[in-house]
Amino acid sequence: MDFSEANTTKNMNQKKLDETTAELKKTSQALEMEKKKTETLLYQMLPKKVANDLKNGKSVEAEKFDQVTILFSDIVTFTNIAAACSPMDIVNMLNNLYQRFDQRTNDHDVYKVETIGDAYMIVSGVPERTQYHAKAVAEFAIDMLREAEHVFSPATGKPLQIRIGMHSGGVVSGVVGLKMPRYCLFGDTVNTASRMESHGVPSRIHVSPTSFRYN
Structure with missing residues (x-):
């Protein structure tokens, strides 16, 4: 060569x-x-802290939090709306509403736990502790009411009304399941927050005395 x-x-x-x-x-x-x-x-x-632990092969132990605030919301007369409309209309309505709520979680120190049907649940103080958990949830709740005014019922054409309830106290958190793992909260605070919502008034924020004291 x-x-x-x-x-x-x-x-x-x-x-x-x-x-x-x-x-x-x-x-x-x-x-x-x-x-x-x-x-x-x-x-x-999943919360970023929890997701990173799972991604790195670490086990996520159940953890106790003494001071958190939990919020539940639901849609007033949702059963009637669902009965009068097609499933596609309901899905589109919920998607519109929840996307608006989801965007607002980025503006406040709150974590969206889950949605079940027309119920929407968030928490502040978990998994990152903060002394301003009640304030963050209250401000988020106000934004929820404002956002709901821009979503219309496919049954009546009128803006949706939502009920909101919030309560503060202690919880235990943990990751449940291997397939589709969920970050769950347990304790009386969860149950009380849910009751605050179910006994609330449409288009109002039902605040427990405990949450009111934190604010």
Whole structure:
């Protein structure tokens, strides 16, 4: 092989190496993007602190919190609305309402625990402790009332009315399940907050004496 052929071979090898390097770089960037998408989805399902522990193979032990505030809300006359409308209308209505609520959670120090039908549950003070948990939930509740005014019942065409109840106290938190794990809260504070909502008045925030004292 003369010098010219050797140089040509060297250039071809270098070209292949550059192409392989560029392809690996693209693959690495694509993997990083998918990783970020996965993390974003995970952080929407679980608190960031808890999600990171699970991602790193750590077990998440049940934890006691002495001072938290929990809020429940539901839609007034939801049963009647569901009976009068198609399932698609109900899904679209709830999706519109919950997306508005979800956006507002980013403006306050609150964590969305779950939704069950027309019930929406949030907490502040878990898993990150804060002394301003009641204030954060109260401000979020005010935003919920404002957002509900922009969502209309498919049955009547009028703005939705929601009931809101909140209560402060202690809870135990923990991750339950392996498939679709859920971050759950347990204790009388949860039950009392739920009763505050169910005994509340439409378009009002039913605040327990305990939460009122914190504010």
